[in-house]
Amino acid sequence: MSERTTRSLQQAAGPGAGAESGGRGWTLAVVCVATFMLLLDLTVVNVALPDIRQAFDASFTSLQWVLDAYALGLAAVLLTAGSLADRLGRKRVFNFGFVVFLLASLACGLANDAVVLSVARGVQGLGGAVLFAIGPALIGQEYRGKDRGAAFGVFGGVVGLSIAFGPLIGGALTDGLSWRWIFLVNVPVGLIALAVSLLRMRESREESAPAVDWWGLVLFSGALTLLVLGLLRGEADGWGSAPIVAMFVGSALLLAVFGVVERRLGARAMLQLSLFRNVTFNGVSAVTLLCAAATMSAIFLLVSYVQNVLAFSPWETGLRFLPLTLTLFVAAAVAGSLTTRVPQRLLVGASLTLIAIGLVLVSLIGPDTSWTALLPSMLGIGLGMGLFNPPRASLSIAVVEPSKAGMASGISETFQQVGVAIGIAGFGAAFQSRVTDLFTESGVGRQLGPTAHEFGEAVAAGGGAEAVSRAPRELAPALDEAARTAFVDGLTDVMLICAAVAAVGAVVGFAFIRTRDLHESARMDAPDDGGRLTGAGSAKETESTEVPAEHTRSHGQVPTGGAL
Template identity: 75%
Template sequence: MLMLDLTVVNVALPDMRTHLHATFSDLQWVLDAYALGLAVFLLTAGSLADRLGRKRVFNTGFVIFVLASLACGLAPNAAFLSAARGVQGLGGAMLFAIGPALIGHEYRGKERGKAFGIFGGVVGLSIAFGPLIGGALTDSLDWRWIFLVNVPVGIAALVIGVLRMRESRDPRAHSVDWWGLVLFSSALALLVLGFLRGEAQGWGSAAIVGMFAASALLFAAFYFVQRRLGDRAMLRLTLFRNVTFNGISAVTLLCAAATMSALFLQISYVQNVLGFSAWDTGLRFLPLTLTLFVAAAIAGNLTTRMPQRVLVGFAMTFVALGLALATLVDADSAWTSLLPSMFGLGLGMGLFNPPRASLSIAVAEPSEAGMASGIGETFQQVGVAVGIAAFGALFQSRVTDLFVASDAGRQLGDKAQEFGEAVAAGGGAQAAAGMPATLAERLDQAARTAFADGLTEVMIVCASIAALGALIAFAFIRTRDLHESALTGAESEGARAGTAAETAAADATGKVSARA
């Protein structure tokens, strides 16, 4: 449900734009509000789960998620929908952060690798099947059902969670770090919001500069509070001394930024330029779906058989290759020109998901799994929000400029800028249809060319980001940095030994007291 709600909305955006009279910025908010809600609460949710109980916080998040999904389905306008998506993201943050921690608590060693392989496969399926499911619901029913379907499914999942999951928490946990919660969430919210609004308000505007400056100050305050609190802090700063933790965090952010924004733009191309319906668009992304599923299943087995550095590095290499192959698209291409890109992306994303989820908790002690998973998921969701905002802004700017510079664009004079922005938002065909017949055909061709050329330019940038992620993975992910429980299952034996030592110490203390 969580990953579907990141991708399922994409194919319904044209219908939302029509029914809610939304602008391009409104549509970005529908996507980004969910990612923003996720990002600002992930670390907090993971830290709270370690203290209050992972099952308890997980199920609370499920209730919030289901109720917010109902609100999304009943939204009367784009602003209400975006607000409901933000709340949905808060509930989703509890589930995103705690899911890997619950798996990590139940499994050790090789069994953990297999479990995360299944987990990664499901994540991969949901990312890839999102467009297909969204298309089916949008075409056969209404776009509102992409949210309303979460209600019965969510209730069923909540019942399963209550009956089948076991409670776990950190027995040494301190009270909730409220200062850390407020400072980190506020700093992250301002950072992501600055990226989201930067293009619309101007990167050098007082509002955007103020957001980034305030975010930096709040992050600094958060650092000093966490350093002062030590073991009572919501984030153990010692994690940042772990080379592998830093490596996988950076790779996760870069991968999310590159892949999710690329999928958003490619789906927009198939729908708005090639003119396929939501359902037909989903069908044409099945090659990516199937490749991703098979790759995730393979990665689950490889997680315990080869160095994580190699697996993650090759995964990001395939992602970069897939994004680079999107440059085969031009204004007159059929949808099949995207097939090489789909296969590369599907292979890379499928190989990446299982080890990413596993590594996010493998760098910490099992008692801190929620906190470690929360910060790992934070990097992913910040990558999604910033990637969609940054690459969306770049795409909009390039498509608009390319159209304005075209011969057809110059014929429109002062109206070229507005027309170009409509092209970037996917409304080029509709805008051209409203023009005189003698001009409409040339405008339509110029719009298709600007959209395709803008897409390939952004895909090159995304591929470069993914390639950087591959280099970081090869250089900074090391087996020796992982906790022993992620390697051999020795953590449980250590725990038993520790319990025996505590018992012996207690007996000795009792004997000394008796003598006294």
């Protein structure tokens, strides 16, 4: 066995191999709290937009920037944050991101106009990206074997819960206190978590880390910023407009230059391009993007349906999504325990299959059905998302040696956030177009003449009830029926497309995730593609990779572990 391999296996042993492990529970708790807050802020703002618009007398474009600025900041620096953490220390960079996130949350809560709020949201997204990129690597350094599977099960459950609980928590804070508290609540909770992080979490870094790859950092962040900004603004500004085309062209050029720079830097690069020769790395990346695109856009549209067609308040909407939320959490806990018993490709493929089935079951709803018609769909989506998140987070750091865990985690979260941006932009545009066309082609739509298209766009945006209230009284019943029908039919059509995307993800998961592609430190505890344990169950291999406790620390630090 080579010296490099032995060193990697020693790093993978981590606290579980004899070092004191009292702090690992605190690490998991801090990472989960931070992840819950940063992902909650993706969805929690939606329900508060009417109050924000009234408080600032803001335009629709200004409100859109409140949403887009956070998503843009979150996506732009995920990879760079993970790479910096490997070099400078994961705990140090994580805590820096935490401070940025909390200060920006405070600025959001105290903002006196929409411009200040949007800028603060962008900075909040940058801090959140640091937390999101490094969180899985911090868990990976503390846990291994069955414990690691359970830890990633909890982490995966928190990821899903934060998204599903957004409308519920946002509605409760907005209705009970003020829209400002959806941001201010982060401060006291975050300060407690930050204090725990400073006192209880261990530091880890790549011991022989090269200098920071500043060129790679700037080029990749710039490319991703232009790509996500183009996706977010494409529908509003026009996909063929000069600014949007320029953003996509600029992003492609920066990515090309980034690839040339990283190839020349070799081992000193922030992104190891050799990873793209790993079949499982490519498979996990593709599945992550496809799953994020299908599920996030679906949840946003389903929340819009429950609020705008069924006319439930944000709080009532959140309550009715509890079946999905609870199913997701239970499934994530089960998936965590299965990651060391079942081949990862089966978990990932099965999870995307369940999501696809759940999305198809949205077709059970109709213009006049109750919210309970969504229950079969919620159960399928919840089971699928719950099963997917733990193995995805675990696999994201399993394809590299432990010292590169931050970089690998950053790559995975980058694919996820790009998938979110693509899904919301692409499927959102398809939904708006489909609903508008369906309403325009309806009988009452033809009666409206040239104004039918504008009315249809209002229906797609969730403003159907308001548009009907401004219409002539004699047309109101027919307009309401046509609006509801167009919204529901457009929703089910787009959900079928999302289901097809999830199904493609399932095929990729089954076909392109292989245990033999994982790093040696990860294969020790992982079942092979036939379900047999490759390392943990072998006495010979266990003996050969056993590491004395005194070797699990280096210069007062605990190296990161592998994955699975």
